[in-house]
Amino acid sequence: MTLTSIPAFNPQIESAISRFSTEFIMHYGRASVFVAALADAWTIAMSKMLLANNMLESNYPIITIAEKDALETLKRITHRSEILTHAIFQEPFGFAAVGVIHEAFEKTFEGGSFAVWLEALENKDYGKCISITG
Numbered sequence: 001m002t003l004t005s006i007p008a009f010n011p012q013i014e015s016a017i018s019r020f021s022t023e024f025i026m027h028y029g030r031a032s033v034f035v036a037a038l039a040d041a042w043t044i045a046m047s048k049m050l051l052a053n054n055m056l057e058s059n060y061p062i063i064t065i066a067e068k069d070a071l072e073t074l075k076r077i078t079h080r081s082e083i084l085t086h087a088i089f090q091e092p093f094g095f096a097a098v099g100v101i102h103e104a105f106e107k108t109f110e111g112g113s114f115a116v117w118l119e120a121l122e123n124k125d126y127g128k129c130i131s132i133t134g
Contacts (some may be wrong), residue, residue, distance in 0.1 A: 005092055006042060009055050011062040011070070016042035021094030034124050036066035037074040038092050073126045081108040109133055 007019040017039035018024070027036045043062055050056035063072075079085055087104035090096035105114040113132050120128035 004043075006046070006089075007027075011043045011047040012056065012060045013063065015039045015063045015065050016046060016092075017065065020092045021098075023098050024092050024094065027098045030123075033066065033070045033119060033124065034074070037070040038088065040064045040066040040071045041074060041078065041088075042092070057111060067124070069126050070121065070124070073121060073129045076130065077105070077108075080133070084108045 006016070009016060009019055017035065019042075020035070020039065025032075025035060026033060047056060047062045051058055077084065078088055081104065084101070084104040084107075087096065087100040091100050092096060102114045105117065106112070109117070109132065117129055117132045120132070122127075
């Protein structure tokens with residue numbers, strides 16, 4: 001499995017969404033709750049990495065765009081399987097084809113569940129998302 005580094009950005013100036021591939025954003029939609037939650041997850045991760053390496057001022061806020069509940073719902077699935085974690089790392093930045101998150105989700109949580117989970121997330125029905133993924 002080859003992992004590619006996420007593109008560098010300053011999370012106090014911009015969200016990770018600025019580094020997401022156009023194809024990814026267009027596939028899920030510019031106003032997608034899923035895209036916003038993924039962007040925040042990556043923005044927070046970049047912030048933690050930069051802070052740990054003394055490359056970011058800790059007294060300035062970072063840019064976030066998702067609702068807290070959407071981010072927490074996404075976090076519930078991010079480390080459920082290696083294939084899903086890899087897909088979440090690769091697809092938004094264009095390192096893997098659009099659709100690999102869908103495929104990985106299906107393999108992790110039983111076929112047919114990604115569309116239902118994604119619709120629930122987009123509708124902010126976080127309880128339904130949790131019922132699908134446990």
